Amino acid sequence: MKLSHQLVVSTLAVLVLSACSSSPAQRRQAKNDFDYLNTTPLKDLQLLKDAEPEFYKTYQIPSGQYTGGQGKEVDIRPPQQVLELIPGARVERKNGDITLWVLKEDELKKIWRTTQDLFVKRGVSMRENTESRIETDWLSWQTEDEDSAVAARFVLEKVSSLRNLGIKISLVDWREGAQSLSVTASNKERYTTLLTNIIESRYDDERRQEMARKAEQLVKHIPISLGVDRSGLPVIIARISYDLLWDKLPTLLPAMGFEIEERNQSQGTVKAKYAAPDDEFWTRIGVKPINLKSGSYTFLFGDLGNRTSINVTDSKGKPIEEKLLKDMVPVLAAIADDKNK
Known part of the structure; x- marks a missing residue:
């Protein structure tokens, strides 16, 4: 019967180094010789008359019938x-x-x-x-x-x-x-x-x-609103999982005028510099311009399961005013929808 079908063993198969020039047999067999196969069989120890043998179990070889390959078969x-x-x-x-x-x-x-x-x-x-x-x-x-x-x-x-x-x-x-x-x-x-x-x-x-x-369908529209955290402080709530939102930040934030300088996903922080977009930008997204000063800001993202909290602090580490945070909600929502069109 011809071998008409092949299942190629690639990355899931045995990895062979390209620099290795040995034969297939050498890759399967031990490098040393197999002289041990010619070893004289062991014999029972012959004791002197009246001698009492003493054995230690530390190195005792278990008795039994064992089968398996030897020498080149191993x-x-x-x-x-x-x-x-x-x-x-x-x-x-x-x-x-x-x-x-x-x-x-x-x-x-x-x-x-x-x-x-x-x-x-x-x-x-x-x-x-x-x-x-x-x-x-x-x-x-x-x-x-x-x-x-x-x-x-x-x-x-x-x-x-x-x-x-x-x-x-x-x-x-x-x-x-x-x-x-x-x-x-x-x-x-x-x-x-x-x-x-x-x-x-x-x-x-x-x-x-x-x-x-499924993720692509899920992020076609991201509901974004203003909410509060456990301490009662205002935060932006995006109804999307943390991982999915994080993947979209490199396009969302720059589109809002934030130049990303540093990101840390495990800590949920993004440091960015803000420069206010021109009038054409605000006209295009149909949102009133926000009164956010140019400068350095830090975004703080929190994993809430199927939602993500967003807070923003200024260069001194102080949260921005609630009104500015509230004004950012329609901007972020408009940008998210625009990127998914």
Whole structure:
């Protein structure tokens, strides 16, 4: 079967330094030799007659049957970590499989739909594609850590446990070049993690785009009015979240005649110099000019959840008069509406 579909491992895959000129095998294997494989097997300690042995448990090696690779079979590459890009999701690893657990069915449907769209848009053939199970055809991976082209097949299933809903991702078939091989624990864990990260990254991109669209609609019109803070002092209240308003300040304040000199988002302060706009500006926005003297001012922004408080102090740190603050309300509202047209 031809490897007709490729899933390119880019930033989410194993990062390979461009300056590294070693072979794929050298990147997977330890640098030292493997002479320890030829070590003579240990023998039971032969004691003298009537001697009483004394053992210390500090360095005791646990007994048991252990399986795993040896020598060149040991993969020294650091394990892949699942990215935490889905808010509220919990990751469970078991026998190389990964399950993404969520609490809401709507969230599960979104992740499932994102996964289906991802495979379709990347031209991935699916042997099965239903509302509860996806079985992919062969996916080839482009990575410099393997000796030859590798390919894998995956099964994704919706699962549930008590109140949790999840998607279980499993690597079921493995191929190197044209040879089908058994799935090793190392390959299963590594490439299942890579696919999970690609799905999560796609979901995160779509979620951010949706949030940006909603934010854009939200700031089309910003209600602004005069209010009071907890101390009863007058403040301007903008009915928009702090983060969204902060992003708009570099365009809002200069449009009002304030040249921004310094900003500190964590403290909610903006220092700016004011120069009164000309008559054409006031005519254009249709607001009466404010009697604010030219000079340095500091804007103080407070996070009130879905609202933001705004106060202004002069160069001496004193709040400007209530009348000036009140006169700034229609100016700020007019500028905000003008910038959103």
